[in-house]
Amino acid sequence: MRDMYDFIVVGGGIVGVSTAWQLKQRYPDSSVLVVEKESHVAQHQTGHNSGVVHAGVYYQPGSLKADFCKRGLKATIEFCHQHQIPVENCGKLLVATSELEMQRMQSLYQRCLQNGIEVELIDQKQLAALEPNISGLGAIRVTETSIVDYRKVTEVMAQQFSLLGGVVRLSTSVKAMQEYDDHVTLTCLHNGVLSTLKCRQLVVCAGLMADRMATMIGIKIDFQIIPYRGEYYRLADKHRDVVNHLIYPIPDPELPFLGVHLTKMIDGSITVGPNAVQGWKREGYGSLNIDWRDCWQMLTFSGYWKVTLQHLRAGLFEFKNSIWKPGYLELVHKYCTSIALGDLKPYPAGIRAQAVKADGSLVHDFLFAQTSRSLHVCNAPSPAATSAIPIGEYICDKVAQQLVDFKL
Structure with a gap:
C-alpha cells in the first residue's frame, strides 16, 4: 500500500467508480485509489434501483440532469456493447388514465421535445395495440429507454479501472479527514484496524453519506441527506409477458417522485414500484429499519420538518x-387491472438519498461542494446511474480546474 496517492475516490457506487476510471484514463501515470466501505462495489443506490437507462423525459431543459442524462444514455449503451453487458432497448410508455393526466401529458410531451428526446403521442387505440394488458386514454412513447443491470455495469467498470492500474480497496470505511496545504489525510478502518491514507486530491461520491463526508472535512453545508425508501414488488412469473414496454404513470408535477410503475428487468422479471416513504435508516433495505443516529440527525434538522409538512398529505398516502x-395494488390497477394481490411478491427496497435544504426545499439537480484539495458530490439524484459516465467526466474537468487554480 502506497504512502501517497495522486487521487483517492471515496465511494464504490457507479458514480465513484466511473470517476476513478476516467481519472485513470486522463492521468495514466497517476496513482488512483477507490475506497469503499462495503465488501463489493455497487451495494447501495446503484444496486437497488430499477435498472432503467433513462432518456431524460422529466428534467428541466438546460439543467445538469437533462444534459448528463442525454449524454449518459448513449455512453452507457456504448459501454455495455463494448463489454458484452446485456442491455435491452424496450422503450417506455407514460400512460394517462384521466383527463387531468392527458393535460399533464401534453406538457410533458413538450418538455421531451425541448430536451431533444425521440417521442411520439399515441391514442387509446394505438396504446391497446402496443400493450393489450394496459388501460389508458393515451400515452407518450419514448423509444430510447433501455434496461440494464447497473451492478454489473459497475463491476465491469471497476475491472477496467483495475486493468489500467487503478486500485479498489473494499471493506474500508472513512472515519476522519484532514486537509493540509499539500495533501489530504484519511483515517480509515479496515478489518478492525485503523490506518492512514494520503492523497494529493480527494473526490467523494458517498451517496447516502454525502453530507457527513462533507462536514467531516470542514465544509459548511446548508442541506442534509434525507432517506426515502422506494419499496418494490416482483410480479409472479406468470406475468413475465404482461407488458412489452416499461409502463410509467403521468407524474403529478407538484410531487417530487414519479409514482409506481411496471418495469421490465434485464433478467426477464417484472417489478412494480417504487413508492416513496420516509426512511428511518439511511441504509435500511429490510422490512423494519431504524437507526437512532440517522433518526436524531433528521429529526433535529429544520429542513426535514418543513419538507414533511409541505408534502404531508402525499406522505401519509404513501405510508x-x-x-x-x-x-x-390500486396504484397499479390504474393502468393494469389483470394483476391480483397474490401476484405481488417480495423484492428488495431501495433508498433514495435526497438532499434537502434548511428551508425545506428539495435539491432537484446535481450539487457539488469543494475545498482546494477535495471535491464532493453532494446530491446525485436519478438519473445518476444513467448519467454516471458524463458525471465522471464533469468531475474530472472540475478536478483539472482545481489543479490549475491552486497550482497543485
Missing part, C-alpha cells in the same frame, strides 16, 4: 399504501 398492500 398507508406501504403498510396496506391493497392500496399499493
